[in-house]
Amino acid sequence: MSSLATEWRWLRTQVWDYRSQLGLSLRVTIAAVASYVLAQFLHVPLPLWTVLTAVILTQVSFGKSVKATFDYLVGTLCGAIYAGAIAALLPHESELALVVVLAIAVAPLALIAAINPTFTAATFTGVLVILIPGITHVGPIESALYRVIEVAIGGITALAISLLVLPVRAHTLTLKAAAEVLALIAKYLPELLSCLTHACDQSEIGRIQDGIGRVFARSDAIAAEAKHERINFFAPEFSTGPLLRTLLRLRHDLIMIGRASAVPLPETVQARLGPHLAQITKTAADYLRQSGEALVSRRNPPSLAAAETALDDFATALGGVRRQGLTLDMPVDAVEHVFTLSFALDQLRRNLADLDRCVAEAARWH
Numbered sequence: 001m002s003s004l005a006t007e008w009r010w011l012r013t014q015v016w017d018y019r020s021q022l023g024l025s026l027r028v029t030i031a032a033v034a035s036y037v038l039a040q041f042l043h044v045p046l047p048l049w050t051v052l053t054a055v056i057l058t059q060v061s062f063g064k065s066v067k068a069t070f071d072y073l074v075g076t077l078c079g080a081i082y083a084g085a086i087a088a089l090l091p092h093e094s095e096l097a098l099v100v101v102l103a104i105a106v107a108p109l110a111l112i113a114a115i116n117p118t119f120t121a122a123t124f125t126g127v128l129v130i131l132i133p134g135i136t137h138v139g140p141i142e143s144a145l146y147r148v149i150e151v152a153i154g155g156i157t158a159l160a161i162s163l164l165v166l167p168v169r170a171h172t173l174t175l176k177a178a179a180e181v182l183a184l185i186a187k188y189l190p191e192l193l194s195c196l197t198h199a200c201d202q203s204e205i206g207r208i209q210d211g212i213g214r215v216f217a218r219s220d221a222i223a224a225e226a227k228h229e230r231i232n233f234f235a236p237e238f239s240t241g242p243l244l245r246t247l248l249r250l251r252h253d254l255i256m257i258g259r260a261s262a263v264p265l266p267e268t269v270q271a272r273l274g275p276h277l278a279q280i281t282k283t284a285a286d287y288l289r290q291s292g293e294a295l296v297s298r299r300n301p302p303s304l305a306a307a308e309t310a311l312d313d314f315a316t317a318l319g320g321v322r323r324q325g326l327t328l329d330m331p332v333d334a335v336e337h338v339f340t341l342s343f344a345l346d347q348l349r350r351n352l353a354d355l356d357r358c359v360a361e362a363a364r365w366h
Helices: 002-017 019-041 047-057 062-089 095-115 117-131 140-164 170-194 202-229 241-260 267-297 305-323 332-364
Strands: none
Touching (some): 019 047, 047 062, 047 140, 062 117, 062 140, 095 117, 241 332
């Protein structure tokens, strides 16, 4: 019995960990079946293209499905109109003539797709419009029309399934991605600040910065998908723009802290600033991590008071170091690092306050 309970818990954990992937799999399956049934009901000549369109356009989030469907429909319409006109105006009864017409149809469509990715489907559509009549024995105009109908049915099916079956909002994914960025910053801020008191591997600092940059880029891409969800039948909701701008500034704060920590502080300065840096490490990291959790659960932000106090105490201690002239005998590059650190932590204080407002705003829209 104990073994069965353990296996059941393991299975539930696995299902929960892969819930997004399982949800997408279910939506794609339903979209494929529904589009095929709908194509048969409407007597579409080639249900294959309807099903493929529905499968391709059923994305991980509704916002991404909207963007993919719009681009696919625009590209299909462009390719169908142009290739249909070329096929109707230029006779191509022989194999050589067919090759010439195919080249005339594909070349400009491929150029347009290369210039603007929105028209990526145009080239594929042009090929189908030119070649499918030889298989289905319909005219070029009918081939173009059927292609548009097939894609329209598949696209509408994909949108409907993405919206109705275990819908995943890109807006929600944006908040989760933002929380991931905050968790990474909270994880690596102590490592960067620790380099001010002992030497660190600069290649490791570069790896940290690159990792945060990749996660931020992913959150930015998801936020772009969320813009496509702002349709009239959705209620107004929290705008992620200010949050993403704050995350970008926090990332820049870490870049500046990384530059300031290229070499450890002189021992005389470490003795005065080290305890304050340790307090910043603890309070700021805790605040960043808890803010990410609050974003996902749409709770009010944690208290910022401890982090602000730690940053204020550091600024006061640094002012004392300057007044006592401890920086006068320091090398120029060391002084530059101290002032870079001072500026970075001052910006961090401002950006933490902005983050506090963003998390509170997200909680109000819950």
